Amino acid sequence: MANKRPPFWQREKYTPYLLLLPAILTILFVVLLPLIFSLYTSFTGYRLIRPETLWQWVGLRNYQRIFNDGDFWVAFGRTILFLTIALNLEFLLGLGIALLINKITWGQRTLRTIMMFPMMFSPILVGYQFKFVFNDNIGILNNALQALGLSDGAIPWLVDEFLANFAIIFAEVWMSTSVFAILLLAGLFAMPRDPLEAAKVDGCNSWQVFRHITLPFLMPFVFIAMTIRSLDVARAYDIVDVMTGGGPAGRTELLWTLIARTGYDNARMGQANAMAYVSILLSIAFTYYFFTKLLAARKYMGGAE
Amino acid sequence: MKTTLKALFAATALTGMAATSLSAADVDYGNFDGYNLRVKLIGGAQYEPLYARIAEWEAMTGATVDVLSRKNHFELDREIKQDIAAGTLDWCVGSNHTSFAPQYGSIYIDLNGVIDEATLAEFQPLALQNSTVDGRLVQLPRHSDISNLYYIKSMFEDADNQAAFKAEYGYDLTPPETWDQVKDQAMFFADAPTFYGTQFVGKDEAITGRFYEMLVANGGALFDDNWNPTFNSAAGVEAVNWFKDLYEAQAVPAGSLNYLWDDTGLGFASGTVALNLDWAGWASFFNDPANSKVAGDIGLVRAPKGSAGIRTGWSGSHTFSITATCDNTEAAASFVTFLTSHDSQMVEASAGLLPTRAKVWDDAKAKFAADGNDFLVTVFETYAVSMEEDAFTPPLITPWIEVSNEIWPRLQAAILGEMTAQEALDEAADAARLVMEDSGYL
The missing domain is CATH 3.40.190.10 (Periplasmic binding protein-like II)
Incomplete structure (x- = not known):
């Protein structure tokens, strides 16, 4: 009798799986099933306003259209460029802010809070704010430039190809630099004092200390911030949609303004999902890249692999 | 009770x-x-x-x-x-x-x-x-x-303006009856970057609609009776060139291509635009001194006529x-x-x-x-x-918004000079044909 085995859910070797089951089920229903469903729809001619088209299998037709669609690939390339510029600017500015705030001793908490203000706004509000700042006729910026005598023309901030992309990146950087600043500041707080003091004793100047001790120590934090922000920026939508809507003439079209227009305005959800799946490759590539760099940085610091 | x-x-x-x-x-x-x-x-x-x-x-x-x-x-x-x-x-x-x-x-x-x-x-x-x-x-x-044309009354009543306009264009400065006159007057009044002759909404269905009504006013049509796209006609090119000429002459704000209704409404109310085609809903706003610098100085005429003698009336x-x-x-x-x-x-x-x-x-x-x-x-x-x-609606067809989404980016490209009006409309017509085929109209 004593040897009778307990039912399998009570056996010790199954306990971890049993405990994980709620999490696995949640992920299955909340993440995996919708993903599989949207992947399926990318092989159909699914149109939102015609539910019956959900069963209209078109094979690879949506993907074929995408691969022959120049507009999509231009938007794809622009998104990569947008992401690269925005991330680097945010990193540099965030690092600068973190280093400055780390130096001050009085009012640091207040400054930290103020620094986070831009993050508290909804991206749509940020979009409207900068749309009116950059408006060529009644916008603050052009009026200020004209009043100061720095410009005698109306600069078409949201129309010119270079300026429009600059304006959007500016808004994006304004809103999210503090993500970098906060994470890097956390890194600076966690930094041990000993190596810094040892370096100073050995006669290193400030730049050498920063270059060889502070920065390598911060790199894991940088790559974590980069990963988070690259996922964010790769699906940038609200700000762009409000400021330019991807225009004019597609000059500021990013992947998600194109996908949203295809999926909702044109109601071609099947094709939009195919676009989304191709664009996910971009996010996967960036995430993989930053994780590789993160591991390398941690290894360099003697941390866990 | x-x-x-x-x-x-x-x-x-x-x-x-x-x-x-x-x-x-x-x-x-x-x-x-x-x-x-x-x-x-x-x-x-x-x-x-x-x-x-x-x-x-x-x-x-x-x-x-x-x-x-x-x-x-x-x-x-x-x-x-x-x-x-x-x-x-x-x-x-x-x-x-x-x-x-x-x-x-x-x-x-x-x-x-x-x-x-x-x-x-x-x-x-x-x-x-x-x-x-x-x-x-x-x-x-x-x-x-429906939209009609608002204008700043005092600018048309000013004797100097009247004399200068007549000398330059050879006819009297009166509230416009045709879109060609609007173009002349807008170019006459414009003094970028502080003042503009007119303005237009420049994206989304908004500019498609404005193009569409101009196309009709010039005697064109979006589709023929069998739903073949026909807007890449001479009337269409004429319509696009109207927007393009004004844009190139800086008679409209440089940011127009990014404007929607709020931007044009606020622009006219700011007193920096002479002529403004706009909806009735803005009338009270324009004439309210609390919101508008042109309050009390606004004239209004019916939307002007295109080259076919038809008035715009989207x-x-x-x-x-x-x-x-x-x-x-x-x-x-x-x-x-x-x-x-x-x-x-x-x-x-x-x-x-x-x-x-x-x-x-x-x-x-x-x-x-x-x-x-x-x-x-x-x-x-x-x-x-x-x-x-004058009122007419866009074609009441299922893929209207989708067709519009094919048209407006090309209109922008033509106005910005990235392609000619004919190239832009040909490309848009091809894309619109695909949409019409996909939705079973062709």
Whole structure:
């Protein structure tokens, strides 16, 4: 009798799986099933306003259209460029802010809070704010430039190809630099004092200390911030949609303004999902890249692999 | 009885009307005691005052109204599409628009026979005709819209301007009768970057619509009788070049291609634009000194004519529809009848929105005259003529928005000089043909 085995859910070797089951089920229903469903729809001619088209299998037709669609690939390339510029600017500015705030001793908490203000706004509000700042006729910026005598023309901030992309990146950087600043500041707080003091004793100047001790120590934090922000920026939508809507003439079209227009305005959800799946490759590539760099940085610091 | 009286007082107070018209309490809106009517309405400053009347309908009928959503039309459109996709059309009344309605297929019922004939007869026939898709009256028009040309009066009255204009262009400076004159005058008045001759909305369905009405005014058409795209015609090229010439001459703000209705409205109100084609809903705003630098100095003429002698008149109506899945069509019909009743339309007309009931036009004008608001009287007189004689809608076809999304980026490219007008329209016509093929029209 004593040897009778307990039912399998009570056996010790199954306990971890049993405990994980709620999490696995949640992920299955909340993440995996919708993903599989949207992947399926990318092989159909699914149109939102015609539910019956959900069963209209078109094979690879949506993907074929995408691969022959120049507009999509231009938007794809622009998104990569947008992401690269925005991330680097945010990193540099965030690092600068973190280093400055780390130096001050009085009012640091207040400054930290103020620094986070831009993050508290909804991206749509940020979009409207900068749309009116950059408006060529009644916008603050052009009026200020004209009043100061720095410009005698109306600069078409949201129309010119270079300026429009600059304006959007500016808004994006304004809103999210503090993500970098906060994470890097956390890194600076966690930094041990000993190596810094040892370096100073050995006669290193400030730049050498920063270059060889502070920065390598911060790199894991940088790559974590980069990963988070690259996922964010790769699906940038609200700000762009409000400021330019991807225009004019597609000059500021990013992947998600194109996908949203295809999926909702044109109601071609099947094709939009195919676009989304191709664009996910971009996010996967960036995430993989930053994780590789993160591991390398941690290894360099003697941390866990 | 008490509630009825209260409703009567409220209605009279709201409209300020004498008892010459039918007031809310004279119409029997039925009794739906305990019923909860679920609705999705368009939100926004212009549209909200009407919703203050919902409490009155609730008091009269005993029903309650649950407003599930109050968003702008583009967001509401997305939400409704999601509802269609998810099969969650568990509500009865939705705000709709003549431009959006055709794409929703059969989710909304035909209101012929649901709203009684006597009520329908009080609406303007053209408004009802424009609300009809495939022979079905899928929506009841709440208010209509069409654009006319506002201008800064003093600039046209200035003797120096008149003399200089005549010397340069060889004809008198008077409020324009044709779009070619608008172009001349806009170039004459423009002094970028501080002052512009005119402006136009430059993206989304907004610029497609402006192009479309200019195309028609020049004698062109978007499609032929068999739904082949024909807008890449000479009339189309002429229309695109009108926008392009003004843009290149810096007679319009450089950011125009990114403008929507708010930008053009605020631009004219800022006093930096001489001529402005705009909707009736802006009239009160333009003439309000608190908001506008041109208040008291505004002229208004009917939208000018294109090269074919036809006036531009892109028009549409904001409407209400009833879902086919509604569990109490009678209550829903009562509700939309109430929100489009004489008194309701008087509320909206007071804000400058154009009524769809013939009688409200006269009553609103009489009210403005009694209030001493001569400007709104002029506005209503001008818009009444254009609604009656010039109004036309975009093609009432399912893929209208999709076709529009193929057209407007190419219009922008042509205006910016990235391609010629002909190239841009040819490319757009090819893309539009694909859309029409995909949706079974070709």
